[in-house]
Amino acid sequence: MRQLKIVMISSECVPFAKSGGLADVVGALPRALRDLGHHVIVILPRYTHANGHMRDARPFLDTMGVWMGDTEEWCAVQTTVTDDISFYFIESNKYFDRYALYHDADFNDYQDNPRRFGFFTRAALQLCRDMRFVPDIVHAHDWQTALAPAYLKIWHHDDPILRKAASVLTIHNIAYQGVYNAAHYNYLGLRWENFTPDKFEDHQQINFLKGGIYYADVVNTVSPTYAQETLHPGFAHGLAPYLNNKGDHYLGILNGVDYDLWNPAVDQLIPARYTPHDLSGKAICKQELQRRCLLHVDPDVPLIGVVSRLVHQKGLDMLAWAIERIVNDMRVQFVILGTGDKSLEWFYGNLPGRYPGRIGSYIGYNNELAHWIEAGSDFFLMPSFFEPCGLNQIYALKYGTLPIVRATGGLQDTVQQYDETTGNGTGFKFWEPAPHALYNTVGWVVSTYYDRKHHMRQLVQAAMAQDFSWNKSAKLYVEAYERAILNKILA
Numbered sequence: 271m272r273q274l275k276i277v278m279i280s281s282e283c284v285p286f287a288k289s290g291g292l293a294d295v296v297g298a299l300p301r302a303l304r305d306l307g308h309h310v311i312v313i314l315p316r317y318t319h320a321n322g323h324m325r326d327a328r329p330f331l332d333t334m335g336v337w338m339g340d341t342e343e344w345c346a347v348q349t350t351v352t353d354d355i356s357f358y359f360i361e362s363n364k365y366f367d368r369y370a371l372y373h374d375a376d377f378n379d380y381q382d383n384p385r386r387f388g389f390f391t392r393a394a395l396q397l398c399r400d401m402r403f404v405p406d407i408v409h410a411h412d413w414q415t416a417l418a419p420a421y422l423k424i425w426h427h428d429d430p431i432l433r434k435a436a437s438v439l440t441i442h443n444i445a446y447q448g449v450y451n452a453a454h455y456n457y458l459g460l461r462w463e464n465f466t467p468d469k470f471e472d473h474q475q476i477n478f479l480k481g482g483i484y485y486a487d488v489v490n491t492v493s494p495t496y497a498q499e500t501l502h503p504g505f506a507h508g509l510a511p512y513l514n515n516k517g518d519h520y521l522g523i524l525n526g527v528d529y530d531l532w533n534p535a536v537d538q539l540i541p542a543r544y545t546p547h548d549l550s551g552k553a554i555c556k557q558e559l560q561r562r563c564l565l566h567v568d569p570d571v572p573l574i575g576v577v578s579r580l581v582h583q584k585g586l587d588m589l590a591w592a593i594e595r596i597v598n599d600m601r602v603q604f605v606i607l608g609t610g611d612k613s614l615e616w617f618y619g620n621l622p623g624r625y626p627g628r629i630g631s632y633i634g635y636n637n638e639l640a641h642w643i644e645a646g647s648d649f650f651l652m653p654s655f656f657e658p659c660g661l662n663q664i665y666a667l668k669y670g671t672l673p674i675v676r677a678t679g680g681l682q683d684t685v686q687q688y689d690e691t692t693g694n695g696t697g698f699k700f701w702e703p704a705p706h707a708l709y710n711t712v713g714w715v716v717s718t719y720y721d722r723k724h725h726m727r728q729l730v731q732a733a734m735a736q737d738f739s740w741n742k743s744a745k746l747y748v749e750a751y752e753r754a755i756l757n758k759i760l761a
């Protein structure tokens with residue numbers, strides 16, 4: 271096997287900056303690729319609001335000029351090395367000295383997001399040139415860096431540093447495409463002859479992801495089922511024809527998870543550690559979670575946890591229709607952690623006051639509490655309308671917290687349905703995206719908890735034995751990289 275040189279360009283990465291699962295993936299995949307013998311560097315924006323890990327970076331380039339379509343921008347570059355992987359941060363206060371990654375305190379997207387991430391993507395490629403890093407692969411993630419494959423082909427096709435680089439674009443969520451006013455097009459420097467419906471044009475606007483799909487040598491999404499689903503118009507938010515055009519250059523590769531961070535045997539954030547052989551620590555985690563979230567402390571009542579962005583995708587408006595009937599009819603507790611839509615924040619924020627001791631909620635972002643919920647709950651609920659992969663249900667399996675999921679995308683691929691006759695399975699699935707289906711499934715879950723304790727024990731053991739570590743998926747990415755290199759040569 272030959273060693274590949276890979277540059278990963280992303281807007282998020284654990285432990286530096288995170289809004290969702292993209293950060294977890296970009297945090298873990300480079301290490302798995304390194305373990306397979308490849309050379310990976312990661313390029314990120316330097317967000318000034320981000321946590322201490324990013325502040326530890328040291329200066330690398332004092333100034334770097336980046337040509338956009340109609341102007342030259344200037345930035346600096348910082349670097350840090352973690353786990354033998356070099357991270358580079360593009361520093362531009364104009365673009366990255368903000369309240370959060372993508373939006374202001376009221377959840378309004380920044381108006382200049384197309385410029386922020388268009389600039390960042392060009393700067394990342396410029397950095398490869400300035401430091402003479404000759405990549406075999408440029409790996410872009412989501413709309414934010416989807417222009418990388420396009421810039422490679424439009425601008426760098428005869429550049430000695432970048433001309434050989436093949437590109438892979440990973441779609442973590444096709445609902446977010448980066449669609450913006452065409453007034454930004456000159457700045458992005460993508461050339462007007464490419465402003466056509468098969469590339470960047472989308473109802474007279476610019477569509478970053480669509481352009482990325484066109485230009486990338488290989489496109490993938492983050493589970494096999496979501497890859498299939500997005501070939502059908504109902505799931506792809508308008509992009510199904512373009513994904514179909516990619517033929518076998520469009521793949522589904524299931525995300526792995528990082529068991530150094532998400533594993534009850536080693537997790538330092540939770541109240542007590544535990545293993546499949548000794549679950550006493552899980553009981554402590556449940557008790558402490560109930561206490562922290564002001565629930566009745568009771569080891570014998572089933573506790574259902576939710577950690578989620580509060581958005582339509584995640585089915586939490588569906589849960590809003592069902593949850594009061596559930597707690598009125600069944601002996602069960604809920605704890606909900608999330609942030610997002612204001613109406614859902616308001617709804618879930620008010621529930622504990624109306625159902626004291628039975629529903630706990632925390633509106634905000636809290637990584638430690640996310641770990642506590644994974645560990646201390648009996649069940650983990652993800653009733654998503656669609657789910658490209660989903661990581662929380664995979665974490666939940668490792669914590670012996672049985673997922674209750676709608677059978678879509680990566681949820682379908684990672685959870686095995688409970689079989690009431692044998693006790694086999696790892697969780698509970700339902701199909702119909704409707705409150706009554708959710709209600710009925712929770713009823714089934716609660717009756718299993720009280721009436722089939724031997725099956726509960728069997729399910730927990732089977733869940734904890736699941737292995738979704740990155741090793742297998744990283745090998746599939748290497749295959750995708752090889753395929754991209756071949757496509758580029760043959761094109």
Ligand code: ADP
Pocket residue numbers: 289290291292294577578579607608609634635636637640659660661662663
């Ligand atoms: P998505 O990326 O669509 O939000 P995933 O399940 O892939 O969904 O990943 C979500 C990640 O973000 C998980 O690591 C989860 O723990 C974390 N997360 C989501 N919301 C919160 C929150 N409010 N507080 C802490 N962590 C959160």
Ligand code: GLC
Pocket residue numbers: 290291292295442443492525657658659660661680
């Ligand atoms: C997106 C998806 C989620 C996936 C994550 C990481 O945010 O919504 O399903 O797990 O990306 O790939």
